Amino acid sequence: MPLGxxxxxxxxxxxxxxxxxxxxxxxxxxxxxxxxxxxxxxECGIIxxxxxxxxxxxxxxxxxxxxxxxxxxxxxxxxxxxxxKSFIASGVGLYMFASMMIFLVxxxxxxxxxxxxxxxxxx
Amino acid sequence: xxxxxxxxxxxxxxxxxxxxVFFMMVQAVPILVWLERRGSAFIQNRFGPNRVGPLGLIQxxxxxxxxxxxxxxxxxxxxxxxFYCAPVFALIPAAIAYMAIPxxxxxxxxxxxxxxxxxxxxxxxxxxxxxxxxxxxTILMAGWGxxxxxxxxxxxxxxxxxxxxxxxxxxxxxxxxxxxxxxxxTEMIHAQAGAFHFSAFxxxxxxxxxxxxxxxxxxxxxxxxxxAAFAESNRLPFDLAEGEAELVAxxxxxxxxxxxxxxxxxxxGHMMIASGLMVTxxxxxxSIWAATPADVQQxxxxxxxxxxxxxxxxxxxxxxxxxxxxxxxxxxxxxHVRWTLPRFRYDQLMDLGxxxxxxxxxxxxxITATVIFVTSYFIL
Numbered sequence: 001m002p003l004g005x006x007x008x009x010x011x012x013x014x015x016x017x018x019x020x021x022x023x024x025x026x027x028x029x030x031x032x033x034x035x036x037x038x039x040x041x042x043e044c045g046i047i048x049x050x051x052x053x054x055x056x057x058x059x060x061x062x063x064x065x066x067x068x069x070x071x072x073x074x075x076x077x078x079x080x081x082x083x084x085k086s087f088i089a090s091g092v093g094l095y096m097f098a099s100m101m102i103f104l105v106x107x108x109x110x111x112x113x114x115x116x117x118x119x120x121x122x123x
Numbered sequence: 124x125x126x127x128x129x130x131x132x133x134x135x136x137x138x139x140x141x142x143x144v145f146f147m148m149v150q151a152v153p154i155l156v157w158l159e160r161r162g163s164a165f166i167q168n169r170f171g172p173n174r175v176g177p178l179g180l181i182q183x184x185x186x187x188x189x190x191x192x193x194x195x196x197x198x199x200x201x202x203x204x205x206f207y208c209a210p211v212f213a214l215i216p217a218a219i220a221y222m223a224i225p226x227x228x229x230x231x232x233x234x235x236x237x238x239x240x241x242x243x244x245x246x247x248x249x250x251x252x253x254x255x256x257x258x259x260x261t262i263l264m265a266g267w268g269x270x271x272x273x274x275x276x277x278x279x280x281x282x283x284x285x286x287x288x289x290x291x292x293x294x295x296x297x298x299x300x301x302x303x304x305x306x307x308x309t310e311m312i313h314a315q316a317g318a319f320h321f322s323a324f325x326x327x328x329x330x331x332x333x334x335x336x337x338x339x340x341x342x343x344x345x346x347x348x349x350x351a352a353f354a355e356s357n358r359l360p361f362d363l364a365e366g367e368a369e370l371v372a373x374x375x376x377x378x379x380x381x382x383x384x385x386x387x388x389x390x391x392g393h394m395m396i397a398s399g400l401m402v403t404x405x406x407x408x409x410s411i412w413a414a415t416p417a418d419v420q421q422x423x424x425x426x427x428x429x430x431x432x433x434x435x436x437x438x439x440x441x442x443x444x445x446x447x448x449x450x451x452x453x454x455x456x457x458x459h460v461r462w463t464l465p466r467f468r469y470d471q472l473m474d475l476g477x478x479x480x481x482x483x484x485x486x487x488x489x490i491t492a493t494v495i496f497v498t499s500y501f502i503l
Contacts (some may be wrong), residue, residue, distance in 0.1 A: 002242030002243060002244055004137075005137050005138075005141055005222075005241065005242040005466055006219055006242065008137075008138060008141065009141040009142070009145060009218065009219055009222065009241065010215055010219055012141070012142060012145070013145060013211075013214050013215050013218055013219070014211055014212075016145075016214070017210065017211030017214050017215075017385060018211055019211075020381055020385065021207055021210070021211065021381070021382065022210075023381070024190070024191055024193070024195060024380055024382070025195040027191040027192060027196050028191060028192055028193045028194045028380060028381075029194050029195065030194065031194045031195060031196040031197075032194065032351035039198060039199045040198070040199070040200070040274060041198055041201075041269070041270055041271035041377070042198075042271050042371060042376050042377060043199045043408075044371075045453075056275070056276070056279060059283075060279050060282075060283050063283045063286065064283070064286060067286040067287065067289070067290065070290050070481075071286075071289065071290060071293065074290060074293045074294050074297070075293070076299050077294075077488070078248075078249065078297065078300060078306075078373070081297045081300035081301045082300050082304055082305055082306055083299055083304070083391060083494075084304065084492065084495065084496075085301075085304040085495065085499070086304065088495070088496065088499050088500055092501075093496060093500050094496075094500070097492065097493075097496045098270070100492065101231065101489070101492075103490070104485070104489060107386075107485070110310065111481065111482070111485075114477075115478060120473060120477050120478065121470075121476070122469060122470035122473050122474075123470070
């Protein structure tokens with residue numbers, strides 16, 4: 001396992017990025033407060049009122065929940081897919097093929113139900 | 124488990140290798156930005172940057188100097204900690220995922236085998252998918268930390284888009300895993316090396332002039348994977364996160380100077396991962412047209428009458444060049460598509476991901492599994 005290498009390079013990049021942030025701060029200097037408008041959030045020429053607790057569409061949460069369901073179902077197929085040829089070679093191919101097809105029927109039913117119940121309509 | 128190697132020498136080699144691959148990625152970004160600006164100018168019939176250096180090649184160096192002299196700005200409404208963390212974290216997922224992609228055959232010496240990649244992960248696909256989808260957190264951090272509604276809406280759109288296309292991407296890869304029966308990228312490349320051969324019903328079809336690339340077995344999967352990769356790396360036609368007509372600049376509205384440049388490095392890093400995976404899954408990785416790595420080394424040893432050691436070094440260089448050419452072609456496709464296609468509307472984007480690409484990827488999986496099952500189970 002290259003876990004040591006992954007951790008090492010993660011820390012290295014984090015240190016490198018922090019160095020870049022501080023370098024840019026040192027060479028550019030802190031922003032001078034010439035006016036309040038400069039430090040307000042960006043708005044198209046008018047005085048900004050809305051803060052970041054703007055109401056956001058519930059569709060984003062729904063998409064995230066549906067993603068978790070379907071992503072787990074897809075990840076479940078990975079070990080099966082990587083072993084499928086060896087299952088066939090060892091003679092249990094028909095059983096593994098049929099059981100995954102039954103699982104996929106459930107998957108397709110879930111997707112069909114999701115589309116039919118208009119969970120994915122953006123208006 | 125946590126160690127980077129068995130000896131001090133191995134630890135040093137691994138550390139230097141990972142740092143080298145990271146700086147290679149960072150160094151490729153100015154070239155890609157130059158290519159993108161010159162390419163877009165070429166497509167739109169204008170000049171593009173052509174003043175700084177020959178053909179404008181050191182334009183981005185001048186830009187970097189300009190970025191360094193910009194004053195450091197953070198909006199007062201935002202969360203300063205997240206605002207400064209986001210560009211640093213933008214660098215990480217792209218770089219550590221790219222390191223798992225093999226770029227050439229290993230360099231073999233008497234005592235040690237040098238892998239031409241950052242590190243070898245035996246579950247390469249799962250590792251790269253898992254790490255590269257962490258980019259959604261970067262974008263959310265930037266959007267939330269900026270304290271601006273444009274940033275937040277851009278970040279939400281981007282994360283919803285990334286997770287939606289993650290499904291089609293993950294499901295398109297199931298076909299690849301079925302085909303090669305492994306998660307390991309190096310083993311996949313070995314399965315694609317050499318001449319085209321296909322076994323069905325106990326017979327084997329061979330074509331010595333054609334490569335054994337995955338694209339011939341998984342054409343639909345390749346198209347779905349590439350389209351989803353565009354969405355994952357937030358490139359046009361899927362760059363809804365920064366749709367400038369409606370969201371100013373999306374999640375990096377409040378960013379400028381060097382912090383902006385770091386987001387660019389992250390974005391181009393994701394393009395590089397997508398191109399590298401496309402090459403590895405469907406276009407034979409580093410393998411040369413219809414030749415196995417052993418063939419190439421033998422050819423160098425025979426024609427140049429050199430020792431196996433020298434032939435190995437030459438073979439490493441040849442495979443690396445081959446990988447680079449394939450890789451560059453896909454990077455150019457990314458750039459060409461960006462300046463050719465218009466942007467989607469948001470509901471069209473979501474419909475494409477969930478109602479078109481996901482069912483197609485499902486069909487691809489079922490057909491691939493059925494074909495593998497039927498052709499290897501029933502022997503005529």
